[in-house]
Amino acid sequence: MIQVDLSGMVGDLALSVRFEAGAGLTALMGPSGSGKTTLLRAIAGLERLSGRVQVGDAVWQAEDRFVPVQKRAVGYVFQEPSLFSHLSVEGNLDFALRRSPKTVDKGAIVDLLRIGALLPRQVARLSGGERQRVAMARALLSGPDLLLMDEPLSSLDQAARAEILPLIRDVAESVPVLYVSHDPLEVARLTQRVLYLHNGRLSERAAVTLDGLSQAEIEALALKALGS
Numbered sequence: 001m002i003q004v005d006l007s008g009m010v011g012d013l014a015l016s017v018r019f020e021a022g023a024g025l026t027a028l029m030g031p032s033g034s035g036k037t038t039l040l041r042a043i044a045g046l047e048r049l050s051g052r053v054q055v056g057d058a059v060w061q062a063e064d065r066f067v068p069v070q071k072r073a074v075g076y077v078f079q080e081p082s083l084f085s086h087l088s089v090e091g092n093l094d095f096a097l098r099r100s101p102k103t104v105d106k107g108a109i110v111d112l113l114r115i116g117a118l119l120p121r122q123v124a125r126l127s128g129g130e131r132q133r134v135a136m137a138r139a140l141l142s143g144p145d146l147l148l149m150d151e152p153l154s155s156l157d158q159a160a161r162a163e164i165l166p167l168i169r170d171v172a173e174s175v176p177v178l179y180v181s182h183d184p185l186e187v188a189r190l191t192q193r194v195l196y197l198h199n200g201r202l203s204e205r206a207a208v209t210l211d212g213l214s215q216a217e218i219e220a221l222a223l224k225a226l227g228s
């Protein structure tokens with residue numbers, strides 16, 4: 001269970017957000033500038049807002065506590081994967097593994113993201129989709145209790161997206177994921193749990209409206225919203 005209750009000013013944006021999320025994948029949607037990335041950064045401890053963040057039994061932030069980002073069991077996957085270009089895929093993974101405070105099963109994670117054949121490859125020779133799969137594996141190797149994903153598919157083409165979506169669903173079975181996206185169809189394929197952020201505040205409406213609908217109904221709505 002993830003419990004978040006954060007508020008504060010970031011530049012011009014007044015953020016005030018309170019939610020709970022369970023296991024699996026929770027999507028975070030909202031217009032550009034509504035504060036999605038800022039919220040993820042605050043949950044990770046990269047941005048300091050006031051309030052409380054609890055992930056499982058671990059209190060990352062409270063009135064008297066602010067656990068620094070490097071001590072939070074959090075994985076972060078960005079739109080542009082930031083891998084070490086001078087290392088091979090395996091070098092990138094081992095770097096994360098060495099820094100992990102937990103014992104994690106590298107083989108299982110390599111299998112989950114289907115990157116076994118890529119291990120000896122130089123990062124510069126990976127496709128965008130392969131790079132993002134490696135970035136997800138690297139994030140998992142740090143043994144996160146929460147995985148934050150900020151538009152991880154938005155720079156990929158349709159074929160690469162289609163290949164990775166089911167892998168993200170698999171990943172979310174092993175660790176809770178908070179997933180930022182602008183794409184209603186992508187979200188519909190991943191989850192029925194959607195938080196909608198507008199001007200720094202969460203709207204319950206979108207989540208309630210989507211709750212209780214079948215996956216097929218949500219996909220139909222998403223297609224309609226996309227005008228196709």
Ligand SMILES: Nc1ncnc2c1ncn2[C@@H]1O[C@H](COP(=O)(O)OP(=O)(O)OP(=O)(O)O)[C@@H](O)[C@H]1O
Pocket residue numbers: 010011012013030031032033034035036037038039
């Ligand atoms: N470092 C900063 N300095 C000043 N203002 C900031 C800073 N970071 C965020 N903001 C403010 O927060 C707002 C929301 O930014 P944020 O990147 O969180 O939005 P977003 O919902 O993720 O947008 P997008 O969908 O375009 O990625 C910005 O418009 C800006 O006003």
